[in-house]
Amino acid sequence: MPFTVTELRDLIRLVEEQPEWRAELRRLVLTDELLALPEQIASLRRDTEQRFQQLAVQLAGLTASQVRTEERLAELSQAQVRTEERIGELTAAQARLEEQMVVLSQAQVRTEEGLRSLINWQRGEAGRRDGERYERETLRRAPVLFNGGQGGAPDHPDVQRRLTVQLGPLLAGDMLDAENDPFLADLVWWKDGQVAVVEVSVQVDRQDVIRAERRAATLRRSGAQACALVIGEQWATPEARELARTRQVAWKVGEDLSEDFLAFRRR
Secondary structure: OOOOHHHHHHHOOOHHHOOOHHHHHHHHOOOOOHOOOHHHHHHHHHHHHHHHHHHHHHHHHHHHHHHHHHHHHHHHHHHHHHHHHHHHHHHHHHHHHHHHHHHHHHHHHHHHHHHHHHHHHHHHHHHHHHHHHHHHHHHHHHHHHHOOEEEEEEOOOOHHHHHHHHHHHHHOOOOOHHHHHHHHHHHHHHHHOEEEEEEEEOEEOOHHHHHHHHHHHHHOOOOOOOOEEEEEEEEEEEEHHHHHHHOOOEEOOOHHHHOHHHHHOOO
């Protein structure tokens, strides 16, 4: 039969007054799925809370890892700064070292130049002393070399007197330069009316030949019968010997004796 509104209201009142009826009513009215829904929701809540807790733990771990990563990055950044500072220090030290190397290299060059200058000076001094020794020996041996006669170095009083007398007219009217001045010859030797103007050198070079020829020419301009002569141990170059031949300068260089030198000895 039909269920009236009044009966529905009575039913609702009885359900509200009897809680055990409500459960029975729900079982009858609701499906199994709806009845299980509260439990499913509770289970879902528990799962969700558990997941949230797990996520919170993971998030805390990620946060701690992030902190450690940031700390590590900060350490790496500081290490990078220290590395760059160290590289800067090493670069500056390298620059200073290179500057010192340049200074040392320049000092070494100056030392080598000084040593070369010293060696050249010593060689020059040795050569000068050898030349002076050879010139003194030649002066002492002049009577033997020329087979008689007389003369000597131009600074000897007798030689100076004879040259002054011979060159008097020229000296009065002209100032002789060094290349043409017989007073600067190494040796002047007179024999049987002829005078030899001699340049003496261990190694006879072009300048020795030229000086002997010019200084003898000066005496010839003064009216003297003068010849140019060079004496040495060896020729500096083959060209020097050829120059002596072409300019008619006599020579005694080692064992090399010119015909003009031999003719002067035979006078």
